[in-house]
Amino acid sequence: MFKSKLNQINWFRLNRSLHRDVGYFCIGFILIYAVSGIAVNHKNDWNPNYAVHTTKINAHDIDWNINNDQALIKQVLTFANTQLDVKASYWQSPNQFKVFLHDDANISLNLNTSTLTVEQIRPRAIFQALNRLHLNETHQSWIIVSDIFAAMLLFLAMSSLFMVRGKYGPFGKHGLFILAGIAIPAVFIFL
Structure with a gap:
């Protein structure tokens, strides 16, 4: 039965x-x-996970306080017009000072070009x-x-493979599509 x-x-x-x-x-x-x-x-x-918005600010004719990091941070924040809290700061090079902020942003001061670069990072x-x-x-x-x-x-x-029977099935001329689907990845594997 x-x-x-x-x-x-x-x-x-x-x-x-x-x-x-x-x-x-x-x-x-x-x-x-x-x-x-x-x-x-x-x-x-x-970056598919984050969008980075960059703003450059010309800072010519500013007397940067490079001998005192805390005073320099205050100058950078004032000139960048931000009230965000500072996470960390360091000298990337003798002419490049970087300030990291709590809102996933950072500010770089380039003393050679007298520019501030503000980067704001937002998740996508x-x-x-x-x-x-x-x-x-x-x-x-x-x-x-x-x-x-x-x-x-x-x-x-x-x-x-078993959707269509006969001459329109995968084992006739349409089998070339199957072979192409196998061959294309194989070519990239063996390149």
């Missing part, structure tokens, strides 16, 4: 239904991994959250969820 029920199942219809439903479920995961993947791939071009909340998921920097349980997602992607890849 069990064997007769197995014979009555339309396996192509079941495969198509499961492929569709798993595919719909994976859309959110795919969007998260795609967006954060693009952001992480281009981390040499920009959405990218930061997506990148943490992509790079597994969250809870240990996310690793289990991402492994399940990887298994669903494997299912989608394998079930797609």
Whole structure:
């Protein structure tokens, strides 16, 4: 009786239904991994986690108090027009003084060019959250969820092989797409 029920199942219809439903479920995961993947791939071009706003201020004709760091810090803060608390300061070089502020900002004084450079760092909340998921920097349980997602992607890849029968299936001329999908990453692996 069990064997007769197995014979009555339309396996192509079941495969198509499961492929569709798993595919719909994976859309959110795919969007998260795609967006954060693009952001992480281009981390040499920009910082996907933080936005850095830089302002340069000309400070010509100022008599900087370079012999007293505390007095110099007060001068720098006054000239940069900021009331933020100071975290730390140090001399990067004999002509470069840097002040770190509590609001993820810093001010650099270049004595050679008489300029102040104010950098304000702001988190990119959405990218930061997506990148943490992509790079597994969250809870240990996310690793289990991402492994399940990887298994669903494997299912989608394998079930797609049985979506269409006959000459339009993957084992005819459309098999070239499968080979190309394997060959392109292989080329980059062996380069």
